[in-house]
Amino acid sequence: MAEPVRRPLALVLAAIAVLAVLVGVVSCARGNSEDVGEGHGLPKYYAAADLLTAVTRRQQADRTALLRLSGRVDAAQGVPTELGGDGVLRVEQGGGVSAQFTQTLSAPGADAQSAAFVVLPGGQVWRQAGGGWTRVDEAATGTAEKTLATTAANVVAGADPTAHLTRYRDAALVADAADDTVDGVPAVRYLVVVDLVRAAELEQDAATREALQEQAASGTTRISSTLWVDAANRPLRSETRQAMPGIGTLALTSEYRDWGTPVAIASPGSAA
Structure with a gap:
């Protein structure tokens, strides 16, 4: 029988991890723009429109990538929890992103917890339970489930690599490009x-x-x-640090590899 406290916490952190990852890929800003070749000669973008165009075109061409997560959660009360995970993502032709990954949470003195998650376009977040998939209940009213539902809503907002850039471009700035x-x-x-x-x-x-x-x-x-973006405007890595009220602070590093490699993502909604 699953432990009543650890399971909801694992789900909350997993959903937040997805959000953090995908926000890290796309959270950029509108501002003055320049294409400047410095150092090793790569172009630099200082306006949201330029960076959005460059990254979007590259992702629409490549569509898929392998994903690796690492980080930690410094709890408001309690010991830090190490976070790791591996998965894949796919930019859908009709818009939005699908992602699937397995996350592991490791707290000192406790057994590591692993769980698989799928995020689908249109606001669906699923977790693997037993031999199948269970959709995260966004309408739940219980305290732990409501926290999970709120997190899931943010995951939906961050699932599309261009959604947050478009939504928050007027509230953000590219502070540095080096x-x-x-x-x-x-x-x-890029520092955003x-x-x-x-x-x-x-x-x-x-x-x-x-x-x-x-x-x-x-x-x-x-x-x-x-x-971090390479010469072909492919995201290579992102780092985020975000306060999670009532939980702690999440510091997350996401790495993106092998853009264009074919990937397989489960379709749990078809069996719902």
């Missing part, structure tokens, strides 16, 4: 800052606006992320 390398590959490292107060003011969806307002009210008024 030459760097990722595993020996020349890249440009999102103003959550401004994002809430611009948000049209009431539920999302309320979530942003609550996060800003908790003291987290800005979210910073770092994104």
Whole structure:
């Protein structure tokens, strides 16, 4: 029988991990724009429109990638939990993104917990349970399930690699763009800052606006992320750090490999 506390926490952190990963890929900003070749000569984009166009065109051509997650959760109360995971993602031709990954949570003195998740376009988040898939209940009213449902809603918002860039472009800025390398590959490292107060003011969806307002009210008024992009405008790595009210702080590194490699993603909705 599953432990009543660990299971909901694992689901919450898994959903947040997906959000963090996909926000890290696309959270960029509108501003002054330049294409500048410096250092190893890669172009640099300082405006949301330019970066969005470059990354979107590349992702529409490649469509798929392998995904690796690593990080930790520093709990508000309790010991840190290490996080790891491997999976795949696919940019769908009709819009949106599908992703599937297995996440492992490891707390000192406790057995590691692993669970598989699938995120589908249109707001569906599924977890593997027993021999099949169970959809995350977004309408749940229980405390733990409501937390999971709120997280799932944010996962939906971040599932499309271009959705957050389009939605929050007027609330964010590219604070820095510098030459760097990722595993020996020349890249440009972008530092992106999102103003959550401004994002809430611009948000049209009431539920999302309320979530942003609550996060800003908790003291987290800005979210910073770092994104590495190669010479072909493929995302290679992202790093994020985000406060999770009532849970702790998530620090996550996401790595993207083998863009264009065929991947297999389960279709649990067909059996629902």
